[in-house]
Amino acid sequence: MKLLFVCTGNTCRSAMAEPLMRRRLEAAGLGDQVEVRSAGVAAMPGSPASQGAANVLNAKGMDGAGHMASLLDRELVSWADLILTMGESHKRAIVEKHFNALDKTFTLKEFVDDDPANMAILDQMAEVQEAAQMKQGHFLQDHADEVEALQARYGAGDASAADDLEKLQARLEASVEAESKQMVELMGKLPSYDIADPYGGAQSVYDATAEEIEGLLEKLVVRLKEEL
Incomplete structure (x- = not known):
């Protein structure tokens, strides 16, 4: 299994989570079954861990100075079997750019939450999300000729095609307006x-x-x- 922790700059939270998790996996006898990496959605590649994070790791007998930040990219997203973020904003950033990672991306807190009430809400959200995806898929099928024609116009340099594509996108989003509202209510x-x-x-x-x-x-x- 390939596990990826993600935060903003990959110098604090995910930089600590990676080695801390690796040590726990080794202690649990899972070190050879789970590979762990970390990255940041806005990281500067090669940056060291922040001093506070390095101090935490050093105090636990780890090499706080050995960390180098990685920028989250398509290759890392594809590499991971499970992506655990430090916050909701990181999860949203990943899913917006890499929609195919939707089913394997969670916040760390969400993934380990064992409160039955919260789990029931998350199950409801998954059902609503699936329904929305199906509705959008049907919409695109029903308007396949229109989409193809607009794309052809856009490719041919038709200046008005971009506006028409935006209008089509607005209609696509409107097709799942009820599901969007339900998701907001559940998230609250x-x-x-x-x-x-x-x-x-x-x-x-x-x-x-x-x-x-x-x-x-x-x-x-x-x-x-x-x-496992």
């Missing part, structure tokens, strides 16, 4: 699945974030052990 019933960004905070903030991440990783290892 869920707790926050964000892990606060410690960037720029005191060492105590980094320590608290690391402690939160470690608690979630413990639950993640248990889940992976059951599934």
Whole structure:
């Protein structure tokens, strides 16, 4: 299995999650079954871990200076079997650019959440999402000739084609307006699945974030052990 942790710059939260998870996997006897990497949706490749994150890792006997940030790209998204983000914004950024990663991308908190009430809401959201995808698929099938004609006009340099394509996109979105509203309502019933960004905070903030991440990783290892 290939596991990818994602945050913003890959210098704080995911930079800590990667080695912390790797150590837990080795302790659980899963080190040879799960490969772990991390990346950031807005990372500067090669950047070191922030000092606070490095201090956390050094205090746990790890090499805090050895981390180099990676920018999330299509290759990494394709590589991963499971993508766990540190916040909802990272999840949205991935799904918007890589729609095919929808079924394997979750926030870390969401993925290990074992509250029955929350799990029921997430199941409802999955059903609504599936219904919306089916409706959009039917819409595109029903308007296939129109889409093809607009694309041909656009390719031929027809200046008005872009506006007509935008109108078609608006109609496509309107076809799932009810599902969109239902998703918003369901999301409002869920707790926050964000892990606060410690960037720029005191060492105590980094320590608290690391402690939160470690608690979630413990639950993640248990889940992976059951599934592998």
